Amino acid sequence: MTPTAAWTELQTRLAEINTISQIASNLSWDQQVMMPTGGGADRGKQLSMLSGMSHARWNEPGLAEALDALSGNEASDLQRAAVRNTKRQHKRSTAMPKELVQAMSEARSAAFPAWAAAKESQDYPGFVPHLEKLVALTREEVAVLQEPGQDPYDVLLEPYDPGSTSASLDPMFERLGTELSSFLQAIQGKPAPGERPKGPFAIAPQQALHESLVPALGYDMERGRLDESEHPFTIGMGYGDTRITTHYYENDLLPGLGGTIHETGHGLYEQGLPKELRGTGAGQAAGMGLHESQSRFWENFIGRSRQFSEWLAPQINAHMGTSLTGPGLYAASNGVKPSLIRIFADEVTYNLHIVIRYQLERQLFSGQIEVSHLDQAWADAYEQKLGVRPAHVGEGVLQDVHWPQAYYGYFPSYTLGNLYASSLVKALEKARPQMWAEVQKGEFAGILSWLRENVHQKAHLMDAPDIVNAACGGQQDHVADFVDHIWARHGALYGVSR
Numbered sequence: 001m002t003p004t005a006a007w008t009e010l011q012t013r014l015a016e017i018n019t020i021s022q023i024a025s026n027l028s029w030d031q032q033v034m035m036p037t038g039g040g041a042d043r044g045k046q047l048s049m050l051s052g053m054s055h056a057r058w059n060e061p062g063l064a065e066a067l068d069a070l071s072g073n074e075a076s077d078l079q080r081a082a083v084r085n086t087k088r089q090h091k092r093s094t095a096m097p098k099e100l101v102q103a104m105s106e107a108r109s110a111a112f113p114a115w116a117a118a119k120e121s122q123d124y125p126g127f128v129p130h131l132e133k134l135v136a137l138t139r140e141e142v143a144v145l146q147e148p149g150q151d152p153y154d155v156l157l158e159p160y161d162p163g164s165t166s167a168s169l170d171p172m173f174e175r176l177g178t179e180l181s182s183f184l185q186a187i188q189g190k191p192a193p194g195e196r197p198k199g200p201f202a203i204a205p206q207q208a209l210h211e212s213l214v215p216a217l218g219y220d221m222e223r224g225r226l227d228e229s230e231h232p233f234t235i236g237m238g239y240g241d242t243r244i245t246t247h248y249y250e251n252d253l254l255p256g257l258g259g260t261i262h263e264t265g266h267g268l269y270e271q272g273l274p275k276e277l278r279g280t281g282a283g284q285a286a287g288m289g290l291h292e293s294q295s296r297f298w299e300n301f302i303g304r305s306r307q308f309s310e311w312l313a314p315q316i317n318a319h320m321g322t323s324l325t326g327p328g329l330y331a332a333s334n335g336v337k338p339s340l341i342r343i344f345a346d347e348v349t350y351n352l353h354i355v356i357r358y359q360l361e362r363q364l365f366s367g368q369i370e371v372s373h374l375d376q377a378w379a380d381a382y383e384q385k386l387g388v389r390p391a392h393v394g395e396g397v398l399q400d401v402h403w404p405q406a407y408y409g410y411f412p413s414y415t416l417g418n419l420y421a422s423s424l425v426k427a428l429e430k431a432r433p434q435m436w437a438e439v440q441k442g443e444f445a446g447i448l449s450w451l452r453e454n455v456h457q458k459a460h461l462m463d464a465p466d467i468v469n470a471a472c473g474g475q476q477d478h479v480a481d482f483v484d485h486i487w488a489r490h491g492a493l494y495g496v497s498r
C-alpha cells in the first residue's frame with residue numbers, strides 16, 4: 001500500500017468508527033436525559049452492540065496495515081498527529097487478550113452495585129475484594145500495554161492525558177499540595193468573605209436565567225442544546241451537535257450556575273474543534289486535562305471573577321427577584337472551606353482532593369500501599385492536607401465512582417485543567433489587556449476567539465502540554481500561575497497576603 005492509499009484507507013476507517021461512536025453518544029445522551037427508566041435493559045444491549053462493532057473495526061487487519069504503511073511515511077503534521085493518536089488507541093483496542101477484557105467488564109459490573117451498597121452501609125472491608133480484583137486486573141492491563149522502562153502509572157494516564165507523565169506530575173502535584181496547604185493555614189480562622197444567597201429558588205426562572213447565560217458566553221444554540229440531567233455533562237454527537245446538560249437546585253443558586261458555566265466551557269471547546277479535521281484522527285479534543293481546562297476557564301477564572309459577578313448579579317436579580325450586588329456575589333462565590341466531598345469543594349481545596357487521590361494512586365500502583373489499607377491512608381491524608389477526617393468511608397475513600405469502576409489515572413486531569421487554565425488566563429491577559437473590562441460588560445467574543453485560535457483549533461494536532469505551552473508563548477510554570485491566582489483572588493477576599 002502506498003502512503004497516499006494508506007492515508008485514504010485510514011481516513012475511511014476512522015470516519016466509520018467515528019460514526020459508530022456518534023451513534024453511541026446519541027443513545028447515551030437519550031439515556032441520561034429523555035429515556036424512561038423502563039428502557040434501561042434494552043438500551044444496555046444497544047450500547048453494548050455498538051461497542052462491539054467499534055471494537056471489531058479497530059481489530060480489522062486493514063486498519064493495522066494502513067497504520068503500518070503510513071508510519072514513518074507521513075506527509076504532513078496532520079498525518080503525523082493522526083498516526084500517533086491512532087496508534088495509541090489502536091494498541092489499547094487490540095493488544096488486550098479477550099479474556100482480560102471480559103474479566104474486567106464483569107468485575108466492573110459486579111463492583112458497581114457492591115460499591116453503592118458499601119458506600120451506603122459504610123462497609124469498606126466488604127468492598128475490598130472488588131477493589132483488589134479491579135486493581136489486579138488493571139495491573140494485568142498495564143503489563144500488556146507497558147513499553148520497556150515506562151512507569152506503570154503512565155500507562156494509566158495516557159487515555160485521559162496523552163503527553164503527560166508521572167515524572168512531570170509528581171513534582172507539580174507535590175508543590176501544589178504544599179502551596180495550597182500554606183494558603184489554607186494563612187486564612188485559618190478568618191470569616192468567610194460572603195454569604196450565599198438563600199433559597200428556595202423556583203426552577204423555572206433558574207432555567208430561563210441559564211438559557212440566556214449559555215448563548216451569551218458564545219455557545220452556539222444552533223449547534224447545541226441545554227437540557228437537564230442528574231449529573232451535568234457535555235457530549236458531542238456530530239460536528240453540528242454538541243449538547244450540554246445541567247442540574248438545578250432549589251436550595252442554592254450557585255452550584256447550578258457553576259455547573260452550567262462549566263459545561264458551557266466544555267461545549268465551547270467541542271464546538272470550536274475544526275470542521276475540516278473531524279474524523280481524521282487528529283480532529284478530536286487533546287485529552288481530558290485540556291477539556292477540563294476549558295470548562296474551568298469559564299466556570300472559575302471567568303465565572304467567579306469580580307467582573308463577571310458585576311455583570312451577572314443584575315441578571316440573576318431580574319430572573320430570581322433577588323437583590324444581589326456584584327461584590328456580594330463575588331464574595332459568596334469564593335468562600336474557601338476544607339471539606340470531605342470533592343464534588344462540593346471550592347476552587348482552592350478542590351485541588352487538594354485531587355492531589356490526595358493522585359498520590360494514593362501512585363502508591364497503590366507502585367506497590368507501596370495495599371488496597372485493604374487505602375481507607376486509613378485516605379483518612380490520614382485528608383487530616384494532614386485538609387485538616388478534616390472522614391467519619392466513615394461513604395464520605396471518604398468510597399465517595400467517588402472512579403476507583404470502584406477502575407478509572408485509575410483519571411483524577412489528575414481535573415487539576416491539570418485548573419493548572420492549564422491559570423496559564424491560559426495569564427497569556428490572555430497579556431494578549432488582550434482589555435479582557436476584564438470586556439467581561440464586566442458581558443462581552444466574551446474576543447476571549448472566545450483567542451481560545452478558538454490558540455486551543456480549540458489545535459484539536460489533537462499536538463498533545464495538551466504542548467498546546468498550552470505554545471498558546472502561552474513557551475514552557476510555563478503552571479503551579480506558580482495557579483497559586484498566584486489563588487493568592488490574588490482568595491487572598492485578597494480573606495485579607496491575607498504572602
Ligand SMILES: [Zn+2]
Nearest residue numbers: 262266292295
Ligand atoms: Zn468537566
